[in-house]
Amino acid sequence: MARPKKPAKTSVPEGPALAKAATGIQGLDEITGGGLPRGRPTLLCGSAGSGKTMLAAEFLVHGALDYDEPGVFMMFEESAEELAQNLRSLGVDLDKLQRQKKIALDHVHIERNEIQETGEYDLEGLFIRLGHAIDTIGAKRVVLDTIEALFSGLPNHAVLRAELRRLFRWLKDRGVTAIVTGERGETSLTRFGLEEYVADCVILLDHRIVDQVSTRRLRVVKYRGTGHGTNEYPFLIGKGGIAVLPITSLRLDHQAPTERVSTGIHGLDDMLGGLGLYRGSSALVSGAPGTGKSSVGATFVDAACQRGERALLFAYEESANQVLRNMRSIGVDLGKWQRQGLLHIDASRPTLFGLEQHLVHMYEMAREFKPSVVVVDPISNLTMDKEDRSLKPTLMRLIDFLKQQGITALFTSLTSDMAADVADSQVGVSSLMDTWILLSNMAANGERTRTLQVLKSRGMPHSHQVREFVMGNGGVDLVDVYLSGDRVLTGTARVSQVAQEQAANELRRRDHDRRIKELASHRKAIDAQIAALNAQADERAGEVAFAIEREKLTAEGASARSRAIAQSRDVPPPGPRVLAVRPTVRKGAK
Amino acid sequence: MNAHKSSAKSRASAHAAELAEKALHEEQPEVPEWQLRLYVAGHTAKSIAAFENLKRVCETHLAGRYSIEVVDLLVNPRLAAGDQILAVPTLVRKFPEPIRKIIGDLSNEERVLVGLDVQPRR
Numbered sequence: 001m002a003r004p005k006k007p008a009k010t011s012v013p014e015g016p017a018l019a020k021a022a023t024g025i026q027g028l029d030e031i032t033g034g035g036l037p038r039g040r041p042t043l044l045c046g047s048a049g050s051g052k053t054m055l056a057a058e059f060l061v062h063g064a065l066d067y068d069e070p071g072v073f074m075m076f077e078e079s080a081e082e083l084a085q086n087l088r089s090l091g092v093d094l095d096k097l098q099r100q101k102k103i104a105l106d107h108v109h110i111e112r113n114e115i116q117e118t119g120e121y122d123l124e125g126l127f128i129r130l131g132h133a134i135d136t137i138g139a140k141r142v143v144l145d146t147i148e149a150l151f152s153g154l155p156n157h158a159v160l161r162a163e164l165r166r167l168f169r170w171l172k173d174r175g176v177t178a179i180v181t182g183e184r185g186e187t188s189l190t191r192f193g194l195e196e197y198v199a200d201c202v203i204l205l206d207h208r209i210v211d212q213v214s215t216r217r218l219r220v221v222k223y224r225g226t227g228h229g230t231n232e233y234p235f236l237i238g239k240g241g242i243a244v245l246p247i248t249s250l251r252l253d254h255q256a257p258t259e260r261v262s263t264g265i266h267g268l269d270d271m272l273g274g275l276g277l278y279r280g281s282s283a284l285v286s287g288a289p290g291t292g293k294s295s296v297g298a299t300f301v302d303a304a305c306q307r308g309e310r311a312l313l314f315a316y317e318e319s320a321n322q323v324l325r326n327m328r329s330i331g332v333d334l335g336k337w338q339r340q341g342l343l344h345i346d347a348s349r350p351t352l353f354g355l356e357q358h359l360v361h362m363y364e365m366a367r368e369f370k371p372s373v374v375v376v377d378p379i380s381n382l383t384m385d386k387e388d389r390s391l392k393p394t395l396m397r398l399i400d401f402l403k404q405q406g407i408t409a410l411f412t413s414l415t416s417d418m419a420a421d422v423a424d425s426q427v428g429v430s431s432l433m434d435t436w437i438l439l440s441n442m443a444a445n446g447e448r449t450r451t452l453q454v455l456k457s458r459g460m461p462h463s464h465q466v467r468e469f470v471m472g473n474g475g476v477d478l479v480d481v482y483l484s485g486d487r488v489l490t491g492t493a494r495v496s497q498v499a500q501e502q503a504a505n506e507l508r509r510r511d512h513d514r515r516i517k518e519l520a521s522h523r524k525a526i527d528a529q530i531a532a533l534n535a536q537a538d539e540r541a542g543e544v545a546f547a548i549e550r551e552k553l554t555a556e557g558a559s560a561r562s563r564a565i566a567q568s569r570d571v572p573p574p575g576p577r578v579l580a581v582r583p584t585v586r587k588g589a590k
Numbered sequence: 591m592n593a594h595k596s597s598a599k600s601r602a603s604a605h606a607a608e609l610a611e612k613a614l615h616e617e618q619p620e621v622p623e624w625q626l627r628l629y630v631a632g633h634t635a636k637s638i639a640a641f642e643n644l645k646r647v648c649e650t651h652l653a654g655r656y657s658i659e660v661v662d663l664l665v666n667p668r669l670a671a672g673d674q675i676l677a678v679p680t681l682v683r684k685f686p687e688p689i690r691k692i693i694g695d696l697s698n699e700e701r702v703l704v705g706l707d708v709q710p711r712r
Contacts, residue, residue: 109674116705119640119694124631125663125675132667154677154693 018225021069021141021177024062025055027244031220031229036201041171041178043198045190046205051216051237052181055205056143057083058241059179061092063141064102069177071141072104072133076149080105090241104133110153117155123163127170134176142171142178148192168197189221200224206232215354218244234356234394243360245397254403255280261373261408264303265296267478268437271454271463277435278459279372280406282399284430286413287439291450292471293412294318296439297375298327298334299476300410304373305337312371313345314362316381320345331475344369350381355394358382362398366405374402378412379429392429399432434458439469442490449491452478468494624648624656624706625685631678632664636695640679643696650699651708681705 020034029035036042036059046052053075060071075083083105084094097103106129134142147164154160171178180198182190189195195202202221207214217232235244260275263283269276277283285296294317301311313334315323323345324335337343346365353361366374379395395411402409413429430436435457442449452469454462468479468490482489484497628644630637641660648656663670663678673682677693683706692705703710 106671108676110676114689114691116690116692116701117694118692118701118705119643119697120636121677121679121694122636123676124678125629125670125680126677128631128663128667129670129675132670150676 020226021063022067023059024066025058025242025244026240027233027235028055028218028242031218031233031244032201032223033226033228036177036179037223037225038177039172039175040200041168041180041198042201042203043182043190043195044179044203044205045182045184045195047184047207050184050205050207051235051242052205053078053083053145054086054237055242056145056179056181057087057092058090060103060141060143061087061094061097063177064097069140070102070104070137071143072106072130072137072139072176073143073145074106074108074130074133075143075145076108076110077146078107079109080107090239101137104137104139106130106133108149110150112153112155115153121159123160123167126163127167131174134174140176142176144178144180146181146183148182148190148194151192164194165197205235210354215356234354234359236357236360238357238360238364240364243363245356245359245394254400255406257406261307262303263296264299264301264306265476265478267467267480268296268452268454271465271467271478272435272457273460273462275460277408277457279408280403281434281458282402282409282411282432283435283437284411284413284433285437285439286415286430288415288441291439291441292469292476293414293439294323294377295327295330295332295471295476296437297377297410297412298323298330298332301343301373301375302327302332302334302337302475304408305334305340305342308342309372310370311337311343311373311375312365312369313343314365314374314376315345315347316350316376316378318347320347323347329473330471331473344371355382355391359394359398363401366402366407372407374407374409376409376411378414380412380414392432395429396432430455445492447492451490466490622655622657623686624652624683624708625659626656626706627659627661627673627682627684629661629663629670629673629675629678629680629682632662637662637679639695639697640681643699643702644681647696647699647702647706647708651703651710683707 019038020032020036021038022029022035023032044052044056057073060073063069063071073083078086087094094103094105098105108126108129130142133139147167150160150164151157168180180194182192182194184204185191185193189202189204199222201223204219204221206217206219208217209215216235216237218235219232220228220230233244235242257279259279260277261279262269262276263272285293287293297313301313304311313323318326320338324338327334334343334345338345344365346361348361350358362374362376376398379391382391382394399409411429411433433456436455438453438455440451440453442451450469450471451466453466454464456462468482470477470479479490479494482494482497489497626644626648628641630640641658644658648658661669663675669675673680673689673691675682679693679695681692681696681702683690683692690705690707692702696702
C-alpha cells in the first residue's frame with residue numbers, strides 16, 4: 001500500500017479550527033483539508049462494491065502505521081479472515097498488526113433465526129465489546145462496517161435506532177475518530193437513514209458505469225465546521241490502495257525552471273528561441289493523421305535518452321514493439337535506450353480502463369520510473385467519447401502532477417484534417433499547455449507537404465513561420481525556410497525552385513569557366529608572340545654584332561695595310577682618323 | 591460441573607451470582623441436561639428481572655435438569671465476543687445444541703419456552 005509521508009498540510013491550526021485526523025489516503029486529505037473530523041464519527045455511504053470497506057480499512061491501517069493511532073475494526077458483514085485477505089492483496093499484513101496490538105478486529109455476527117426476542121433489552125453488549133476493544137489497544141480510530149446489518153438482525157427497530165443514537169453519542173464521548181459505513185438508499189443517503197445520527201461529516205462513494213467503463217467517484221457531501229472540496233472526485237482502488245485523484249488544480253504553485261531542454265529536432269529548437277522547451281513545461285503536438293506526431297514524440301524521447309535522462313512513453317495506439325520498429329525506420333533507435341533502462345514504453349489500449357484509471361496508472365508509473373520526460377501518444381485517444389468533458393480536468397490533473405514533479409511532458413493529439421477545425425477542437429486542452437506545435441498537411445499542385453508551426457510557446461520568443469517538416473532515414477528535421485521573392489516555398493515547389501536556381505547557377509558557373517579559359521588561352525597566345533619577338537630580336541642582335549665585328553676587322557685590315565705601305569714608302573703614318581663608316585645598330589628595328 | 595460453577599462465580603456480579611449459586615446447589619444434578627448462560631451488563635433492573643424470570647421458567651418446566659451461568663459483561667467484557675453478544679440481557683442455550691439465543695428480559699414465558707424449545711410441563 002502506498003504510504004505517503006506524513007503530509008505537511010496539517011497546517012489547519014489547532015484550537016478554534018476543527019482538529020482533523022489524517023486518513024493517509026492519497027488525495028482524500030487534500031479534499032478534506034487534512035482528514036476526517038478528529039474525535040467524531042464520519043458517515044461513509046455508497047452502494048455495494050463502491051469501496052467503503054476498503055477506504056475504512058485504509059483509514060485504520062494508515063492510522064496504525066503512519067500516525068501512531070491504533071484502531072478497532074468492527075465488522076458486521078465480512079469476517080475477520082475475509083478482511084485480512086482483502087488487505088493482504090494491498091500488501092497489508094493484518095495479522096501482524098493485530099499481534100502488535102495496533103489493530104483490533106471484532107466480527108459481529110447476528111443470525112436472525114437464532115434469536116428470539118422477549119421483553120426489553122438494549123445493545124449494551126455491543127458497547128461493551130467496542131469499549132473493551134478500544135481499551136485493549138488504546139484505539140484512537142474506530143470503523144463500524146456496516147452497522148446497518150443490525151437492522152436485519154434485530155427485529156425491534158425502535159430500540160435499535162435509540163441505541164444507535166446512543167452509540168454515536170458514546171463514540172464522540174470516547175473521543176475516537178470513527179467511520180461508520182452505510183449502504184446507499186433509494187431516496188436517502190443510507191438505507192436506514194444513518195445520516196440522521198452522524199451529522200458531522202458525510203462522504204459519498206459512487207460507482208458509475210458510463211459507456212461500459214466504470215469510474216469510482218467520491219464526494220464530501222457535508223463537513224460541518226470546515227471547508228472542503230465539494231466536487232465529485234474520481235478515485236481508484238489500485239495496487240497501492242485507494243487513491244483519490246488529487247486536486248492539484250486547486251493550487252498553482254509548481255516551480256518554473258528556466259533550464260531548457262532540446263526537442264531533438266534542431267529546426268524546432270531554433271524556432272523555440274534556439275533552445276527548445278523549458279524543463280517541466282508541457283507541450284502539445286497536434287495534427288491530422290499522418291502528420292508525424294508520433295515521430296516528434298519519439299524524437300523527443302530519443303533526445304532525452306541521449307542526454308542520459310529517463311523517459312516514459314505512453315503509447316495508446318501502437319504496441320511497444322511496433323513503436324520501436326516504426327521509429328527505427330526514421331533512424332530513431334529507441335531499442336537501445338530501452339535496453340539501457342532509460343526508456344520505458346507503456347503501451348495499452350485506451351479502452352482498457354476509464355480515463356481516471358489511466359491517469360492513476362500514469363501517476364503510478366511516473367512515481368515508480370521517475371522519468372524526466374513523459375510522452376503521451378496520443379491524449380485524444382484516451383477517451384472514446386469525443387465530447388467527454390472529463391478529459392480536460394483529467395489532463396489538468398496530469399499536467400499539474402507532472403509539473404510538480406518537474407517532468408517535461410509532450411502530448412500528441414489527433415485533430416481532424418479540416419484546417420478550420422484544428423484550432424477549435426483542441427482549444428479546451430491547448431489552454432493547459434505551455435507550448436503548442438501544430439503539424440499540418442498542405443496539399444497543393446497534386447502533392448502533400450508536412451508543415452510545422454509553433455502556435456504558442458509561453459515565456460520565450462518563437463518563430464511564427466510555417467516550416468516544412470521532413471522525415472527520412474536520418475530522423476525528423478525541419479527544412480530551412482526557403483524564400484523565393486516574398487513567398488515561402490515548400491515541397492515540390494521548393495524542389496523545382498531549387499532545381500531552377502541550381503540550373504541557373506550552373507549555367508553561370510560554366511560561363512565564368514569559359515571566360516576564364518578564354519582569357520588563359522589568350523594570355524598563352526600573347527606569351528608565344530612575346531617569345532617569337534624575343535627570338536627575332538636575339539637574331540637581329542647577332543647579325544648586328546657580326547656586322548660590327550666584320551667592319552672592325554675590315555677597318556683594322558685597312559690601317560694595317562696603310563701602315564705597311566707607309567713603312568715601305570717611309571712616310572710617317574697618318575694620325576688617327578675617324579672611320580668613314582660608323583655602323584649604327586638600332587636594336588629592335590625591323 | 592464444579593469448575594464451571596466456580597468460574598461462574600468469579601465472573602458473575604455478586605448478587606446475581608449468589609442467586610445462581612443457590613439455584614444450582616439446590617436443583618442441579620451432576621451433568622445438567624440444560625445448560626443456560628445469561629449475559630447481563632451490571633446490576634440493572636433488566637438483568638435482575640431477566641434472571642428472576644429465567645429462574646421461574648426453569649423451576650416450572652425444567653426442575654432439576656438445568657444449570658444457569660450468569661456472565662456480567664461489565665466484569666468480563668472479553669466474553670461478549672465469544673457468544674456474539676450484542677443485546678443484553680441475552681440468554682444463550684449452550685446445551686442441548688444447537689445454540690439458541692433469547693434477547694430481552696424474558697418477561698414472556700411462552701416465548702422463552704419457544705426460544706429454548708422446551709416442552710411446557712402441564
